Amino acid sequence: MSAFDDIFKLALERGFYFPSCEIYSDTNAGFWEYGPNGVKIKNKFLDLWRRELVRRDGMLEIDGTQIMSKSVFLASGHLKNFSDPVVKCIKCKSSFRADKLIQDQAGIEVPERLQNDKVDLLIKENNIKCPNCNGEFSTSERFNMMFKVEIGPNHDEAFLRPETCQSIFVDFPRIFKVSRGRLPLGIAQVGKSFRNEISPRQGLLRLREFYQAEIEIFCNPNKLDDLPKFEDIKNTILRIYDKQQLVEITATDALEKGILPNKLVAYYLSLLVEFFNKTGISNKRTRLRRLSDDEKAFYSSIAFDLEVDTSFGWLELVACNYRSDYDLMSHSNTSKTNLYVMDDDVKVLPHVFELSLGVDRCIYSILEHSYFIDKEKEDRILLKLKPYLSPIQAGILPLLKKDEFKKKSMNLLSLINKDFDVFYDESGSIGRRYRRLEEIGVPFAFTIDHQTIDDDTVTIRYRDSMNQERIKISDVKSFLALHLSID
RNA sequence: GCGACGGUCGUCCAGUUUGGUCUAGGACAUCAGAUUGCCAAUCUGGUAACCCGGGUUCAAAUCCCGGCCGUCGCACCA
DSSP states (O other): OOHHHHHHHHHHHHTSEEETTTTSTTOOTTOEEEOHHHHHHHHHHHHHHIIIIIITTTOEEEOOOSEEEHHHHHHHSHHHHTOEEEEEBTTTOOEEEHHHHHHHHHOOOOOTTOOHHHHHHHHHHTTOOOTTTOOOBOOOEEEOOSOEEEETTTTEEEEEOSSTHHHHHHHHHHHHHHTTOOSSEEEEEEEEEEOOOSSOOTGGGSOSEEEEEEEEEEEOGGGTTOOGGGGGGTTOEEEEEETTEEEEEEHHHHHHTTSSOOHHHHHHHHHHHHHHTTTTOOGGGEEEEEOOTTTSOTTOSEEEEEEEEETTEEEEEEEEEEEETHHHHHHHHHHTOOOOEEETTEEEOOEEEEEEEEHHHHHHHHHHHHEEEETTTTTEEEEOOOGGGOSSOEEEEESSOSHHHHHHHHHHHHHHTTTSOEEEOOSSOHHHHHHHHHHTTOOEEEEEOHHHHHHSEEEEEETTTOOEEEEEGGGHHHHHHHHTOOO
């Protein structure tokens, strides 16, 4: 059984995530729900992201709408780049851009918005055949990854955003102004994005509706090395993969050797790495992969992917793109809005460095890297989640199902359940209850036993070591606060 | 989207070849009770499923058709 199967089974059995609308048979692939435990991990993961990136760097967070107007995507290039007519050979199944074929074989210029039936007619009239096998073509289809929606009684065209960052770009001028922003300025956002993937697969790894946590750093392109806060991360170790080679190198050395282009990129990649070091994803199984020119997105001049090693191989978790002024320039032109800002008395159109994180993939990776089977102890399954990411932080377990034990348990529960995610369980043997807790990653269990009745102390049982020690009930709150702290 | 294979309690599996005691069975999980009392104990009892729609038939989990979903491969993945 693969690690993916183990996690998938655990996710279904313990309510981390599961297919959307699963009681109906017409549910579509690529849509998944987070159950109670999944939501708690996701929220805690995002809290960590905010702590280590947004607050640490003084970024501003916004929450934009998921439906955005057509003009946004005219400017962003999404409409243009994803409305190509595609035909498929019936015989050999190869796919081709229909407009390219018609141009190549018949020399006819095909207008971009030509309707599908007209495209099909052109193919028929000009007797265009598959260049591979000379086979016939199917009727043409348009692949646009964006979901179209209709607004109001006139069915005005709008779209579900295929990436959250467009909100940040279009909101930039107001935020910069009203927040009295200064370059470099990070604007962050967590939210849903939507892509109509052709074949979504593998649970949370490829979704049609998914969470992104994106950061756009707006900067002065002439000051990419003028960054005093670089000192904070100059010794951060980065694992950079380029041209089939992995180097482990400090941020400073990476700059000096020209592996990273400037201090701004080095700084934010370092913050990102320091954040991931706190997620429980094994540092040795991550890398910053430099993308080659033919892999990069059309808007990107420098691109690194933060990747993690999983049972599927290397998986992209964060796309880090230097988007230059591509976005602000095109939004400025399309909307006819001035997006220049003042930086030290000089007017600049800011450049953008982006850290675009796929939340769902991160959650999966954290689960996979936390999953252990303890062969010594009857194959006990445990999720060694960081305590601050665990969906439940402590279990409260009466050793006996007797009234005085239950009463003490309830007292402890009400003492801490507003500040922490805790779970009370009296069902089954004490060993079984410990196992149930560690399977969802609960790091601590407090057991109310005979001695509790005498002296108001409880047993703490640790998930990873299975060790036990005693603590006063009055100290439980501070114990948790201490052991759930991040640094 | 194409091709191959598959879809049965929460999970894993038996049953489908050859339609009929299948009123769908087991294990684990779960719930209740008893017993026990610090690492998945035992006993008793319970809850719980044939992916959806249509067809063939006296009779469909089983055969046929369509759809949906899943795994793998191809293609796609700004």
